[in-house]
Amino acid sequence: MDYLRSRIQPSLSLLMQARGRKMIMDSRFAVHLKGFWQMLMVLSRGNLIVTMALALCLLAGISAAEPPEGARIVEDGWFAPIERTVPRSILPDEITKAFVIPIDDAIMPALYDRIKRKVAKCKGKGAEIIIFDMNTPGGSTQTMDKIVKLITDDLKTVYTVAYINPDAFSAGAVIAMACDEIIVSPRTRFGAAMVFISGPEGPKELPTLVRQKFDSAFRTIMRSMAHTGGYEPVICEAMTEVPLVVWKIRNIETKQLMFVNAKDWTALENAPFGELGLDKPLGKKLPKPGWEYVETFDDAKQLVSLDAKQSVYCGFSEHNFDSIDKMKDHYNIKTELVVLEDSWSETLVAWLTSPALASLLLLIGIVGVITEIRTPGFGVPGIIGLLCFGILFGSQFLSGLANWWEIGLFALGLILIVLEVFVIPGFGVAGILGITFCLIGLVAMFIPNAPTEIPLPRGDLALGYFYRGVLSILLGFIGSGVAVALLVKYFKKLPFANRLVLADVDILHGPPATAASVMRKVSVGDIGTVETVCRPVGQVRIDGELVDAMADGTMIEPGEKVRVIEVEGNRLVIEKLSS
Structure with missing residues (x-):
């Protein structure tokens, strides 16, 4: 019996030590273990078989109390492992192609386009691991869905890591959980995923019924991310539900x-x-x-928001690194990390699409075109105006907002306005259609929609862009109106403008050329003098009256003598008198 006790007691002591390393052994466990041992000592003086049976039961009980394989051991206990429903991508033992994609802005359409281009570059280079360097306050749920789909579908064969450095709030938290792994930094803040409307004046609270609808949908998203990534589902739900x-x-x-x-x-x-x-x-x-x-x-x-220590404790991350460089050793990366910073062109596009600059481009474009119409020939104002419109639409197109048909509609509107001014006498259907097309093209350009969709502000994101676009257009039109008024009054006094405007000030302030009373005085055969260049439409002074007229096919310069060859309503056709 003494031999049996000498063999069992060390084994139990070792088990107790092992249990103490892996679990918290409180006083109740010690009392229970002592009681069992005393009972074994008593029984060992009697029946050897019973003693051995009790010892085996005790050993089995201690073994059963051990945390299961894969459990997360913490200082006050252990958490059962949560199985991922979607396995992680395969991580090579040795990595030779590693890329870093920064996400350091709000989750908006322009950011998605930049990420998409960078992901395509990574795949083309045969990337084995992509690290998303994240510092974002969140943003659009629609853009979030696109980025999540990009990670889970297009990068399903590439190991993806979200390095939260330091913030990943709201939509950023969901994007981080879509990656194969999350790494935190010492200053990490992670979570707080609530849906709200973003308008020109900032975030707005949703009505109760709408709030319940969006909260339910977002809770479903968070539960799905918890299951696919093996994260704590209750914590994920608490990130979106106060x-x-x-x-x-x-x-x-x-x-x-x-x-x-x-x-x-x-x-x-x-x-x-x-x-x-x-x-x-x-x-x-x-x-x-x-x-x-x-x-x-x-x-x-409040919503759940985790710091670095809590993120590790709750199982969202296994590691806390103070820099991306620390990951080279951790993942056995044998090459330099290729950081895909935003190129100058992408940064320029983001700057050009800001509401303030969009208003300024629209203002300069309108002033340039109007100045070109009011001056002879084609020169600097027209070039500047068209260049501003090109930059305005080009930047919106590159950012993913404007579609080809919206640009085409605006261009068609400009063509109709030019035809109305230079070809068709008076102001009628062509001019009205031209202005309408330009306005529709401008407004539609600011609404994110697919080319096959009618550009209506559906949802929070589109509504926010619509408000921004309308504000930019209003500021542009108001500013251009003020600028044109000032140019009409003061532009001729500027030294560099002498050769850009007509010398006769009365031309800008003369009586309406298309007044019915004036046209009734004009007859076929009347002789007049060209006041503004006819290309083919211009202004002619006949018997002291200024009227609109159209040349018979050739451009006629100011000062030339002309003869009226046709009068039909408000339409007046002239020809140049031979010398």
Whole structure:
């Protein structure tokens, strides 16, 4: 018997030490173990078979209490492993092609286009790992969905890592969870994913029913990301739902820890159910027996947002690195990390699409075109105006907002306006259609939509862009109106403008050329003098009256003598008199 005791006691001591390294061995466990050992000593004086049976039972019990394989061991217990429904991409043992894609701005359409181009470049280079260097406040849910799809579908054969450095809020948190792995930095802040409307004046609270609809949809997204990535589902839901209270509970015997929705566990002993606004627990039964309340992880006052330590504790990340360079050793990267910074062209496009600059480009474009129309020939004002319109539409097209048909509609409107001014006498259908087409093209350009869709502001994102676009257009038109008025009054006094405008000031202030009373005085055969160049439409002075006229096919310069060869309503056709 003494021999048996000498063999069993060291084994039990080793098991106790092993258990102490992996779990928290509190006083109750020590008492139970001591009692079992005393009982074994008593029984060992009697029946050897019973003693051995009890020893085996004790060994089996201790073994069963050990955390399962893959459990996350923490200082106050352990969390059961959460299986990913979508396995991680294969990570090579040695990496020779590694890329870094910065996400350091709000999640908006222009950012998606930049990321898409960079992802295409990485795939073309045969990337084995892509690290998304993230620092974003969140942004558009539509753009978030596109980036998530880009990561989960287009990069499913490439190992992806989200390095949160330091922020990944809202849509940024979802994008991070879409990657194969999350790495945090010492200053990481991660989570707080609530849907709101972003308007010109900033975030706006949603109506109650609309809020419930969006919250339900976003909770579904967060649950899906939790299951696919193997993250704590309750924590993920609490990132998007303020009223959800999260408790941390622990199994009394095994020391297993769980994060739970507090309303399902109000019957726990010493549980602070008052945090839920309750006077008494909701029922007396627990979903599972043998658990105790540990602490409130998140109350009902705010969304869950994790720092670096909490991200590791809750299982969202396994590592905390203070720089991307530390990942080279961790992932066995044998080459330099290729950082795909935003090119100067992408930065320029983002700057050109800002509302303030869009208004300025529109203002200069309108002033340039109007100045060109009012001056002879084609020169600097016209070139500047067309260049500004080209930059305005080109930047919106490159950012993914403008479509080809919107640019074409605006160009058609300009052509109709030019025809109305230079070819068709008076102002009629062509001019009205031209202005209408230009306005439609301008407004539609600011609404993100597919080329096959009617450009209507559907959803929060499109509505926000629509407001910004309308504001830019209004500022552009108001500014151009003021600028044209000032040019009409003061432009001729500028030294460099002498050769750009007509010398006769009365031309700009003369009586309306198309007045019916004036046209009735003009007859076929009347002789007049050209006041403004006819190309083919210009202005002619006949018997002291200034009228609009159209040349018979050739351009006639100012000062030339002309004869009226046709009068039809407001339409007056002239020909140049031979010398």
